[in-house]
Amino acid sequence: MRVLGYLGAVALMSMSASAFAQTVKSVPMSSLVVPRNVTYWEMFTHATLIVKAVMLLLLAASLVTWTIWIAKLVELRSAKSRLKADIATLNAAPSIEKAGAMRLEACGAMLKAVRTEMARLGKLASSSVAEGIKERVAARLVNAETNAVDQVMKGTVVLATIGAIAPFVGLFGTVWGIMNSFIGISQSNTTNLAVVAPGIAEALLATAMGLVAAIPAVVMYNAVARAIAGYRRQLSEASTQIACLLSQDLDGAQRADTVSVKAA
Numbered sequence: 281m282r283v284l285g286y287l288g289a290v291a292l293m294s295m296s297a298s299a300f301a302q303t304v305k306s307v308p309m310s311s312l313v314v315p316r317n318v319t320y321w322e323m324f325t326h327a328t329l330i331v332k333a334v335m336l337l338l339l340a341a342s343l344v345t346w347t348i349w350i351a352k353l354v355e356l357r358s359a360k361s362r363l364k365a366d367i368a369t370l371n372a373a374p375s376i377e378k379a380g381a382m383r384l385e386a387c388g389a390m391l392k393a394v395r396t397e398m399a400r401l402g403k404l405a406s407s408s409v410a411e412g413i414k415e416r417v418a419a420r421l422v423n424a425e426t427n428a429v430d431q432v433m434k435g436t437v438v439l440a441t442i443g444a445i446a447p448f449v450g451l452f453g454t455v456w457g458i459m460n461s462f463i464g465i466s467q468s469n470t471t472n473l474a475v476v477a478p479g480i481a482e483a484l485l486a487t488a489m490g491l492v493a494a495i496p497a498v499v500m501y502n503a504v505a506r507a508i509a510g511y512r513r514q515l516s517e518a519s520t521q522i523a524c525l526l527s528q529d530l531d532g533a534q535r536a537d538t539v540s541v542k543a544a
Contacts, residue, residue: 327482328460334453338489341442348435349500356507363514370521375529386428387518393420394526417526421519429512436504443497450490457483
């Protein structure tokens, strides 16, 4: 009886294995194998229209980021070089009138403002007049510094904006791709990886592109902000030097007036 039981169990196992093999053979191999030739371009071409638009938008944002960064590096390097030369010229100048030509437009504007105020004043009559011209010149110097800094800061807002919103734009593409995956599952009535993979792939690609656009934008914005802060300090140094030259000229004029009055 035991032998018959063993033989029956073996026969049952053989029938089960045979039935499983037939079931496997009846399933198409294309539905069990994930395509191996998936590339980034294939992910993009098979994405939906909205996800493609998100990817193209992020690609454009990345190009804009690199363009602004390179342009700002060139602009700030040139401005700092000219400003350094102007500071050396101001340090060597004995007076406002004898100061040489400025290479940087901002320094030229500050020097012109001082000369204009002195030309309006004419001959100094008292120390109170000198204090008045110092106050007016100080206000004009601050205005010139602000305008120069605003000029070099153009475009940095775009870097900050891209760094802030690019991850969320990529996240929108991710959510849309996952939604397409669930739609594919519901339409095919299967959770096969070959059905789910394309939507997940395009979703992950949108996420990656969002990070690729955002991370460099944040790093570049911080680098440009530090460079602009250094440029602002140099401008303040040039402004201080011009104010010192003005003070020296006013003091010399006042001493000359005092001597002439005593001689009279």
